[in-house]
Structures are given as C-alpha cells and as structure tokens.
Amino acid sequence: MPSNSDRAHVGLDAHPTFLLAQLGVHTTEQFAALLTPLGIQPRHVAVLSTLIDREGLSQQQLCESLRIHRNVMVGMVDDLEQRGLLTRRRHPVQRRAHALHVLPAGEELLREAEAVLDRYETDLLEPFDPDQRILLLEFLQRLGVRSGVRAVRHIDVGGGCGADPAPD
Amino acid sequence: MPSNSDRAHVGLDAHPTFLLAQLGVHTTEQFAALLTPLGIQPRHVAVLSTLIDREGLSQQQLCESLRIHRNVMVGMVDDLEQRGLLTRRRHPVQRRAHALHVLPAGEELLREAEAVLDRYETDLLEPFDPDQRILLLEFLQRLGVRSGVRAVRHIDVGGGCGADPAPD
Numbered sequence: 609m610p611s612n613s614d615r616a617h618v619g620l621d622a623h624p625t626f627l628l629a630q631l632g633v634h635t636t637e638q639f640a641a642l643l644t645p646l647g648i649q650p651r652h653v654a655v656l657s658t659l660i661d662r663e664g665l666s667q668q669q670l671c672e673s674l675r676i677h678r679n680v681m682v683g684m685v686d687d688l689e690q691r692g693l694l695t696r697r698r699h700p701v702q703r704r705a706h707a708l709h710v711l712p713a714g715e716e717l718l719r720e721a722e723a724v725l726d727r728y729e730t731d732l733l734e735p736f737d738p739d740q741r742i743l744l745l746e747f748l749q750r751l752g753v754r755s756g757v758r759a760v761r762h763i764d765v766g767g768g769c770g771a772d773p774a775p776d
Numbered sequence: 777m778p779s780n781s782d783r784a785h786v787g788l789d790a791h792p793t794f795l796l797a798q799l800g801v802h803t804t805e806q807f808a809a810l811l812t813p814l815g816i817q818p819r820h821v822a823v824l825s826t827l828i829d830r831e832g833l834s835q836q837q838l839c840e841s842l843r844i845h846r847n848v849m850v851g852m853v854d855d856l857e858q859r860g861l862l863t864r865r866r867h868p869v870q871r872r873a874h875a876l877h878v879l880p881a882g883e884e885l886l887r888e889a890e891a892v893l894d895r896y897e898t899d900l901l902e903p904f905d906p907d908q909r910i911l912l913l914e915f916l917q918r919l920g921v922r923s924g925v926r927a928v929r930h931i932d933v934g935g936g937c938g939a940d941p942a943p944d
Contacts, residue, residue: 628796631800631925733922736915754900754902
C-alpha cells in the first residue's frame, strides 16, 4: 500500500467526505421541499422527534443532542411553543431550566412529517434491497459514532452547546 | 408491512436522511479544521480536484458539477486565480466562456490537501474492514446517483446553475 504522499489522485466520488457532504445538503433540501406544505423544516422534525423519544429534555440537552447552536435553538423552541406544538414546564431537577414536552398538536404534526419522510426514504432507497438497507443504516450509524456526531447510545454527558450558563 | 400512516415512530438514528445531514455537516467541519494550515476550505479542494480530472471546464460547467451557486463560484475562482493556483484561458468552443486550468502551484496544494483528506478518511473509516470500505463507498455513490446529486458518470448535460446567460 503506498504511503500518503505517493497516493495517486482520485476523484471526489472516491472520497466519503465529499459524498457525505453533498448527500447531506441535497437530501435535506429534497426533504425540506416535501415538508413545505406542513410549514416546518427538517430541523423542527428533529426537535419534535427527539422530544418524543426523550420527554422532558432541557433546551440545553436538546441543542447538545442535535448539535444545533443555542441561539438557533431558542428561536426554534419559541416558534414551536407559539404554534402550540410544544410547551416548557418547570424542570423537576434543574432549578433554572425548563423541561420541554411535545403537545398533542406537535405529536400529530410529527406523525405527518414522518409519513412524508418515510415516503421520501422509500424512494431514495429504492435501489437497495432489504439487507442492503439495513447495512447502509448500520454503516451510517457507525460513521456517526466514529465521527462523534452521534452519541454511542443517547448518553447525556452534561456540559452544553455553549459556555453560557444562563437558564433555558 | 404497515402502511405509512400506521408506521410507528422511530428515532432520528433510523433515518438515513438525518444521519446523512449530520454526517455531512460534521465531517466537512472536521476536514475543514484539518485544512486550516493550508489556507483553503473543502470547497476549494473540490474545485481543484474536479479541474484536475476534467481540465478546461468552463466556470458554468464547474458550478453545475459541484452544485455550487454561480455567485459563490465566481468568488472562489477569482480567489484561486489571484493566488496563482488556477488560470482562465480562452475556451476553445464556447466563445463567451473561459476554460479553467489548474496551475502547478494548484496541483501541489491539491496534493497536500489530498494527503490531509486521506489521513482524515483513514481515521474515519477505521471501524470498517477493507470489504466494508468498498461497500460503503459504493452505497454512497449509489445514493448520490439516486438522489441526483452525482451524475451517473460525469455527464455534462448543458444548462447551468442559474438562468443567467452571462459569460464566465
């Protein structure tokens, strides 16, 4: 195997980094376009989905889990709250934080968005047979863990998405 | 198999769309950080790499191939030209366009950037055995073709990344 400096030039198609970058942008744009009738974006789906799985997360835990910047998250949670999709309640443990809970209207909207996502992914994965779909998902999850973008298994490590200790 | 409306909620980790979005952003950020000493960003690497493979592309063909907006591409090509990394020459066929060519300094910088990328990807793919690496790459390429982000095989279909017919 040649050393790095001897390695021949290969095109972008042979680099997972570039393929992932292009696929990430492109599939998100396609999903976002399909979501337009529901008045939400993929990141709102991510927030609602995460809160369904992990009810009562604080805003700080949420932005950490989704790697969305605190300032962006504040606006999104305000927006979702104003639309009656989620609510902030007193946090049972952290005195200065609020726990976030999805309201019934949020659950319903998430169900609709997930139906859109399922149809999109069914189409996207059409060239893959069932075993390959499982393997693809496993590969992406493994890359997620390796690159640090996904927790090994939903582990809250404390800390936050910023040094700002202000309550949320 | 349940219909879409009956399908149970599954977490973001079970959706390739969200995994690709997160991986795309995160791995690009990591690669960008490693590139900092070279004074370029991943998109510059994409431009130089594409032009090495397809010498003499017009700016319009380049932005179409990389799905980078025309206005962004103009600034990038200006920047790379000012740094002596590529040059615009008269296009042999399209009277109002310029053909882009990588200069020796650009080839050298690309070689250095690709060494950085190879090291990054060697680390990223560490949990995959050689057969799995090939399969992962094939899966990502197949997704690229399916989603329309990658041409089936470098086919220039004409048109452009904007309706603007101005020369480049």
